Amino acid sequence: MINEKNWARELSQGLIDLNQLVKKGFISMHQTCELKPVIDHFNIRVPHIFLEEIEKSNEAISSQFLPSSNELNVLPEQLTDPIGDERWSPVAGITHRYPDRVLFKPTYMCASYCRFCFRRYKVSDSSNNLKKDDFLNAYDYIKKHSEIWEVIITGGDPLTLTDQSIASILENLSEIDHVKVIRFHTRILSVLPSRITMSLLDIFKKSNKSIWIAAHINSADEFTLECKNAIAKCVDNGIPILLQSVLLKGINDSHEKLISLFKKSIENRIKPYYLHYPDLAKGTEHFRIPLRHAIELIKNLRGKISGLCIPQLIVDIPGGEGKIAMHTHNATEVYENVWEFESSLNSSRIVIKYPNSI
Numbered sequence: 001m002i003n004e005k006n007w008a009r010e011l012s013q014g015l016i017d018l019n020q021l022v023k024k025g026f027i028s029m030h031q032t033c034e035l036k037p038v039i040d041h042f043n044i045r046v047p048h049i050f051l052e053e054i055e056k057s058n059e060a061i062s063s064q065f066l067p068s069s070n071e072l073n074v075l076p077e078q079l080t081d082p083i084g085d086e087r088w089s090p091v092a093g094i095t096h097r098y099p100d101r102v103l104f105k106p107t108y109m110c111a112s113y114c115r116f117c118f119r120r121y122k123v124s125d126s127s128n129n130l131k132k133d134d135f136l137n138a139y140d141y142i143k144k145h146s147e148i149w150e151v152i153i154t155g156g157d158p159l160t161l162t163d164q165s166i167a168s169i170l171e172n173l174s175e176i177d178h179v180k181v182i183r184f185h186t187r188i189l190s191v192l193p194s195r196i197t198m199s200l201l202d203i204f205k206k207s208n209k210s211i212w213i214a215a216h217i218n219s220a221d222e223f224t225l226e227c228k229n230a231i232a233k234c235v236d237n238g239i240p241i242l243l244q245s246v247l248l249k250g251i252n253d254s255h256e257k258l259i260s261l262f263k264k265s266i267e268n269r270i271k272p273y274y275l276h277y278p279d280l281a282k283g284t285e286h287f288r289i290p291l292r293h294a295i296e297l298i299k300n301l302r303g304k305i306s307g308l309c310i311p312q313l314i315v316d317i318p319g320g321e322g323k324i325a326m327h328t329h330n331a332t333e334v335y336e337n338v339w340e341f342e343s344s345l346n347s348s349r350i351v352i353k354y355p356n357s358i
């Protein structure tokens with residue numbers, strides 16, 4: 001397409017080493033020594049689209065992508081595989097924790113390396129990418145498990161793959177009748193919106209499955225003009241989008257910031273789905289706020305802003321025990337058919353007769 005930017009070129013314009021960060025003035029020369037061990041574990045990729053915001057010291061953007069010596073602070077409770085993906089991995093690239101859906105992780109490359117990433121011990125290392133045989137084994141596993149209704153393609157960022165690779169994955173899945181839904185988990189709408197090309201959307205449209213996108217976006221500032229256009233292009237072409245955000249200290253951990261993020265999302269036709277409490281990934285403590293504050297933050301949205309704007313707060317229990325949707329309102333049955341509710345308008349406690357059945 002004539003007006004479409006070359007996304008591969010834009011991807012290559014991201015900053016991927018410490019010297020580039022020094023040159024831009026994002027870190028000082030003497031910080032390179034202390035940051036070296038940080039990036040030995042987890043590469044840097046600062047997306048080109050945000051360089052200007054980072055120059056303007058927009059911390060909600062810069063702290064997501066610039067490496068920090070805080071990442072060297074590893075607590076005993078922190079894990080390399082905080083949500084237990086490996087425990088539920090029957091073949092390489094597949095995690096099958098819940099009966100009707102699997103995660104499928106073809107690549108561990110991304111268009112940005114987010115410093116809080118819960119898969120940071122695998123992500124950015126290309127040796128973890130699936131090999132040809134792994135793909136065949138993964139398709140074979142999905143084929144043999146007729147309970148799999150949905151395949152969630154994640155990673156890494158699956159939309160950093162070429163059109164050809166994405167088309168091949170969709171073709172292989174299209175032959176499996178029991179798979180009805182394919183969900184792409186991606187960060188590119190924010191960090192590399194030029195990736196949403198008409199040729200990619202044509203590949204999605206050709207699929208005989210329902211394709212959904214779960215977009216990872218954490219702050220209202222990420223809704224650049226390019227991002228909004230990419231979202232509109234997806235939705236206009238029949239791809240529904242959900243928002244998945246991570247609750248991050250200094251980035252979106254206030255009532256006002258969450259409201260503006262979720263409102264922006266709905267204004268752009270993305271439904272807020274999950275707000276993830278950060279997992280216990282090594283070296284990410286500086287991004288976490290206390291869980292009880294997280295519950296208060298999300299609870300305070302109900303009754304204040306449109307219900308469309310409110311996601312569920314999710315905690316993934318360490319060890320692979322799965323997701324918990326945190327209860328953000330209290331309701332207790334005090335006697336039979338008498339309930340105590342907490343009002344979402346003013347937090348007052350209301351005890352009323354509320355019949356359960358007639």
Ligand SMILES: *Cc1c(COP(=O)(O)O)cnc(C)c1O
Pocket residue numbers: 083095096097098101102103152323
């Ligand atoms: C998060 C996750 C899913 C998706 O869960 P939904 O609640 O359907 O969004 C599926 N499989 C695994 C292993 C997961 O961790």
Ligand code: SF4
Pocket residue numbers: 109110111112113114116117118119120123155156157187216
């Ligand atoms: S895009 Fe997703 S998988 Fe990649 S580094 Fe960011 S959070 Fe991790």
